[in-house]
Amino acid sequence: MKKIVVFGSSGKSSIYLVEYLIKCIKTHGISLHFCDRDTSKIKAKYQASSIEFTDLDIHKNKQRGAIIEGADIVVSMLPAFLHPILAEDCLNFNTHFITASYVSKQMKEWQDQVAEKGLVFMNEIGVDPGLDHMSALRVIDWVKEQGGKITRFETFTGGLLSPESDNNPLHYKFTWNPKYVVIAGSSGAVKFLQQGKEKYIPYHKLFRRTELIEIDNYGMFEAYANRDSLTYIDLYGLPDVQTMYRGTFRRPGFGKLWDVFVQLGVTDDHFVIEHSDQLTFREFINSFLVYHPTDSVELKLMHYLKIDHDSEIMDKLRWLGIFENTPIPLKKATPAGILQYILEQKLKLEENDKDMIVMWHKFMYELNGKSYDRESALVVLGQDQQYTAMAKTVGLPLAIFVKHLIEGRHDNLKGVLIPSDKQVYLPILEELETMGIHFKEKYIT
Amino acid sequence: MKKIVVFGSSGKSSIYLVEYLIKCIKTHGISLHFCDRDTSKIKAKYQASSIEFTDLDIHKNKQRGAIIEGADIVVSMLPAFLHPILAEDCLNFNTHFITASYVSKQMKEWQDQVAEKGLVFMNEIGVDPGLDHMSALRVIDWVKEQGGKITRFETFTGGLLSPESDNNPLHYKFTWNPKYVVIAGSSGAVKFLQQGKEKYIPYHKLFRRTELIEIDNYGMFEAYANRDSLTYIDLYGLPDVQTMYRGTFRRPGFGKLWDVFVQLGVTDDHFVIEHSDQLTFREFINSFLVYHPTDSVELKLMHYLKIDHDSEIMDKLRWLGIFENTPIPLKKATPAGILQYILEQKLKLEENDKDMIVMWHKFMYELNGKSYDRESALVVLGQDQQYTAMAKTVGLPLAIFVKHLIEGRHDNLKGVLIPSDKQVYLPILEELETMGIHFKEKYIT
Numbered sequence: 001m002k003k004i005v006v007f008g009s010s011g012k013s014s015i016y017l018v019e020y021l022i023k024c025i026k027t028h029g030i031s032l033h034f035c036d037r038d039t040s041k042i043k044a045k046y047q048a049s050s051i052e053f054t055d056l057d058i059h060k061n062k063q064r065g066a067i068i069e070g071a072d073i074v075v076s077m078l079p080a081f082l083h084p085i086l087a088e089d090c091l092n093f094n095t096h097f098i099t100a101s102y103v104s105k106q107m108k109e110w111q112d113q114v115a116e117k118g119l120v121f122m123n124e125i126g127v128d129p130g131l132d133h134m135s136a137l138r139v140i141d142w143v144k145e146q147g148g149k150i151t152r153f154e155t156f157t158g159g160l161l162s163p164e165s166d167n168n169p170l171h172y173k174f175t176w177n178p179k180y181v182v183i184a185g186s187s188g189a190v191k192f193l194q195q196g197k198e199k200y201i202p203y204h205k206l207f208r209r210t211e212l213i214e215i216d217n218y219g220m221f222e223a224y225a226n227r228d229s230l231t232y233i234d235l236y237g238l239p240d241v242q243t244m245y246r247g248t249f250r251r252p253g254f255g256k257l258w259d260v261f262v263q264l265g266v267t268d269d270h271f272v273i274e275h276s277d278q279l280t281f282r283e284f285i286n287s288f289l290v291y292h293p294t295d296s297v298e299l300k301l302m303h304y305l306k307i308d309h310d311s312e313i314m315d316k317l318r319w320l321g322i323f324e325n326t327p328i329p330l331k332k333a334t335p336a337g338i339l340q341y342i343l344e345q346k347l348k349l350e351e352n353d354k355d356m357i358v359m360w361h362k363f364m365y366e367l368n369g370k371s372y373d374r375e376s377a378l379v380v381l382g383q384d385q386q387y388t389a390m391a392k393t394v395g396l397p398l399a400i401f402v403k404h405l406i407e408g409r410h411d412n413l414k415g416v417l418i419p420s421d422k423q424v425y426l427p428i429l430e431e432l433e434t435m436g437i438h439f440k441e442k443y444i445t
Numbered sequence: 446m447k448k449i450v451v452f453g454s455s456g457k458s459s460i461y462l463v464e465y466l467i468k469c470i471k472t473h474g475i476s477l478h479f480c481d482r483d484t485s486k487i488k489a490k491y492q493a494s495s496i497e498f499t500d501l502d503i504h505k506n507k508q509r510g511a512i513i514e515g516a517d518i519v520v521s522m523l524p525a526f527l528h529p530i531l532a533e534d535c536l537n538f539n540t541h542f543i544t545a546s547y548v549s550k551q552m553k554e555w556q557d558q559v560a561e562k563g564l565v566f567m568n569e570i571g572v573d574p575g576l577d578h579m580s581a582l583r584v585i586d587w588v589k590e591q592g593g594k595i596t597r598f599e600t601f602t603g604g605l606l607s608p609e610s611d612n613n614p615l616h617y618k619f620t621w622n623p624k625y626v627v628i629a630g631s632s633g634a635v636k637f638l639q640q641g642k643e644k645y646i647p648y649h650k651l652f653r654r655t656e657l658i659e660i661d662n663y664g665m666f667e668a669y670a671n672r673d674s675l676t677y678i679d680l681y682g683l684p685d686v687q688t689m690y691r692g693t694f695r696r697p698g699f700g701k702l703w704d705v706f707v708q709l710g711v712t713d714d715h716f717v718i719e720h721s722d723q724l725t726f727r728e729f730i731n732s733f734l735v736y737h738p739t740d741s742v743e744l745k746l747m748h749y750l751k752i753d754h755d756s757e758i759m760d761k762l763r764w765l766g767i768f769e770n771t772p773i774p775l776k777k778a779t780p781a782g783i784l785q786y787i788l789e790q791k792l793k794l795e796e797n798d799k800d801m802i803v804m805w806h807k808f809m810y811e812l813n814g815k816s817y818d819r820e821s822a823l824v825v826l827g828q829d830q831q832y833t834a835m836a837k838t839v840g841l842p843l844a845i846f847v848k849h850l851i852e853g854r855h856d857n858l859k860g861v862l863i864p865s866d867k868q869v870y871l872p873i874l875e876e877l878e879t880m881g882i883h884f885k886e887k888y889i890t
Contacts, residue, residue: 188713188715188716189710189713189715189716189780191716194736195736195738197728197731197732197736198718198719198720198732199732199733199734199735199736200710200713200716200718200732200733200780201710201733202649202708202709202710202713202733203649204647204648204649204708205708205710209735230719263647263649263650264647265634265645265646265647265650268633268634268645268647270633270634271633271634271636271645273643273645274643275643283642286642287642287643287644287645288644288645288646288647289644290644290654291639291640291642291644293640335634335645
């Protein structure tokens with residue numbers, strides 16, 4: 001009887017994974033162990049003889065080690081920075097390890113040890129990264145098998161609002177960890193390839209270098225570039241590609257609004273405002289503007305950033321409440337932390353809000369002397385605040401891979417991996433299609 | 446006979462220090478030991494029986510340790526990142542240690558050990574930091590002694606060109622380490638206090654938030670803020686101060702020009718351009734601009750940064766040669782490294798160029814019921830490329846302090862220090878005045 005341990009099983013993105021694995025108890029005779037800081041809710045909902053529940057502080061080495069020692073597969077839905085702790089235990093106790101996070105530098109260094117032990121450390125097998133790799137490679141590998149040559153690849157993903165819940169001027173609410181939304185892009189210059197030339201965008205220009213994409217039935221989206229697209233040229237095996245561009249989707253207008261925060265400097269997460277709890281929203285914004293004895297914060301901001309007083313941006317900023325004299329209740333907070341708090345007042349999901357995951361690829365390739373321009377689009381809508389599109393698209397690829405591992409389909413796999421192998425991604429994509437995660441393809445002529 | 450060791454004695458900023466200490470051989474009966482990677486030139490110039498010269502790799506622990514073991518005082522003119530190695534030896538061998546560098550975090554941690562051993566580790570005793578502290582505190586301490594209250598303090602320093610050598614459109618050449626000029630300000634948001642409010646400026650706005658200052662007989666200067674002025678409120682003991690602002694001087698127009706580089710992203714020192722040696726200056730600039738099949742690099746840049754085609758900025762950019770198809774000879778260089786190379790083609794000092802150090806303070810204070818507005822300005826001109834204003838203002842305060850230490854004036858001092866003590870800075874400032882380093886004071890009425 002195979003034993004699967006899930007860390008972070010009570011998290012917002014875990015429900016589809018958890019329920020899929022529970023179904024596998026009957027079909028595959030497995031046993032499950034759900035661990036999190038507080039598992040009481042999922043215990044009340046799913047209690048069964050073949051499921052163990054443990055409330056756990058991940059930093060308690062003995063308890064954590066004992067749990068991992070008894071497992072065949074460890075799945076982590078915890079934040080990425082906690083993965084090294086779990087991965088190290090898995091290495092010591094000969095356990096497979098599966099996450100939706102990016103392969104970290106440290107993870108890469110374990111490659112040889114993991115392979116030597118015949119273990120599988122599968123990463124980047126959620127939605128983004130995950131589904132993006134798998135759905136892109138299905139087309140890319142097919143083109144290559146046919147003897148074709150990919151010349152251009154662009155891919156964008158966004159965690160957004162289902163059209164019925166899209167009811168604010170930003171067309172955005174926090175459907176994902178707000179902290180990561182606020183600091184998105186701030187870790188360094190963005191890099192990509194366009195028409196054979198490497199291009200770089202500094203953070204303070206990122207939200208002004210957007211492009212617009214239309215997706216059938218869902219309207220227009222705005223895309224800004226992600227960190228380093230250049231590494232994907234090798235990763236996807238595309239030596240002839242002339243354009244390689246990965247990015248994030250928002251609704252049109254978001255970039256121009258967000259750029260105001262970037263320009264002010266209020267997305268900075270690297271320093272602390274000593275007396276943040278003595279400031280109001282308005283004073284916080286003012287601390288990034290020049291001093292003037294009488295000019296208003298609004299006027300100073302408009303003049304500084306060259307914004308018209310009757311522009312949509314000013315309407316949006318006013319609506320967000322950044323000029324209000326509302327006290328900030330956070331002590332010694334960073335600008336990014338304060339901005340997050342201000343935005344959360346208006347951009348929190350309401351009870352009946354539904355989310356939406358949008359993914360889009362463009363492939364241009366040459367095959368048998370002809371040029372092709374092919375697009376592939378996925379839209380997944382959330383059902384409610386529990387069964388979200390995010391949880392579905394992150395959790396199901398992960399869960400299906402776990403099942404395939406149990407079934408012994410991947411006994412030849414070993415090492416630190418991402419789902420770039422056809423034997424891995426193809427059966428996952430096929431099963432996802434039966435569950436409503438379906439890419440629509442079309443050719444542009 | 447006291448023995449003084451100088452590391453980095455052949456460096457560009459060492460000549461005044463070296464010659465001052467050589468004079469002390471006769472007057473104070475000391476012996477000297479000059480160490481650097483290559484001391485052949487200074488050996489040829491200064492050879493004498495009481496001076497030792499050693500060509501040394503600073504990382505050779507045994508040789509370095511033996512030198513420091515035999516010394517009473519170690520002076521370092523090496524780059525700041527090498528100071529911990531020397532400081533650690535000084536701690537082990539009970540030697541005083543003097544530098545012009547900022548007190549590092551690591552240096553602070555040694556405070557107790559240094560004090561326990563009765564040693565003096567004096568830092569920030571060059572020009573900036575150094576002379577700025579000393580000359581500011583002379584006024585600040587005087588006001589406090591009189592029972593007054595400082596309400597505003599601003600201070601700016603610049604390493605610039607002597608008016609007779611100011612012959613290019615930027616009114617700037619590299620009189621200091623070009624690398625630090627290129628990345629100046631990029632390490633994080635700037636912080637200062639203005640009219641009782643803390644203010645923050647992100648890097649990408651720093652060169653647009655300048656102010657203009659006039660200095661008698663030398664015309665206008667443009668100032669941009671330095672990293673964290675807030676820490677100086679405690680350091681200078683100014684609990685009532687409402688404005689605390691430290692910055693750097695350039696000539697007017699520099700900020701607007703430099704902002705072009707910041708906006709493009711070409712001052713980034715955090716990533717490497719893989720094939721930098723296959724690019725020209727023009728292609729390098731183009732890699733930070735949008736792709737277009739026919740538009741010129743110039744047009745794309747003007748449109749991106751909203752610059753008029755007939756503006757002074759475009760003239761300056763063209764003069765600098767950034768649009769030329771000149772090959773970049775640097776392998777795997779960062780954008781900052783490439784920008785430095787491009788600028789060095791035009792901004793290198795020519796043979797007969799002379800430099801200039803400008804320092805300016807503004808003090809506003811209340812004393813006996815009256816308000817005062819007092820300014821203090823220092824201008825030092827270089828004689829040639831050896832006897833520079835930079836070397837003079839960095840080296841002499843350091844050298845004079847070493848002399849005072851030998852004379853036993855500071856037997857009560859111990860610990861990790863900066864020259865904030867009146868008994869330290871006053872006699873140094875007095876001696877400097879006899880050497881042409883003289884602040885002109887005036888009251889604004």
